[in-house]
Amino acid sequence: MKLYFAANACSLSPHIVLRELGLPFELVRVNNKTKQTSEGRSFLDVNPKGYVAALVLDNGEVLTEGPAILQYLADLKPEKMLAPANGTWERVRLQETLNFITSEIHAGCAPLFSSEIPEGVKDVVKEKFYKRLDNLDATLSRKDYLHDEFGVADAYLYTVLSWLPVFSIDIKRWPALARFQDRIGARPSTRAALAAEEAVPAV
């Protein structure tokens, strides 16, 4: 498998999961501005939508969209229990969480990256985003992970929350989220993924 990633992007979450599962994979770096890749071809030929993450399977299929990639990977090694079995109520709950992260947290904060959006609009975006973080903080004040044990949703949430300093948002305002970041950030898979991404030269 090949994982197309960009620095400091949501592609870190499938990368962490690949390492948690101990699956063999190749990393290909994408320059999100030029859409060039470290293997020399345009990323648009891989994912015409132009955004990471993209996972190219050994049979040539290209899988995109974080929640789909995360669940696909977890199902390759069900014994690692990074996602409950398909068809169970617990799996539906995981999908609920992944959808919340992707639509309310990930997409919810994405406008804050833009230099073209006026500060006043960003303030409105932040107000709603903070409410979502309040909800997550309440959840994680009662438990260490989003579900019973570490799983794909935790890797995704960790990745998105790691952007808060870029937006000058201090995570200490949400103590349970700050502890969560320390907890997931200390996992060997997370540390290895961050180091491996850093080691691929920029394109």
Ligand SMILES: N[C@@H](CCC(=O)N[C@@H](CS)C(=O)NCC(=O)O)C(=O)O
């Ligand atoms: N809906 C996609 C969104 C992915 C996404 O927003 N990727 C960002 C990085 S976090 C990206 O590559 N943006 C570059 C672009 O849109 O041109 C998913 O959930 O995987």
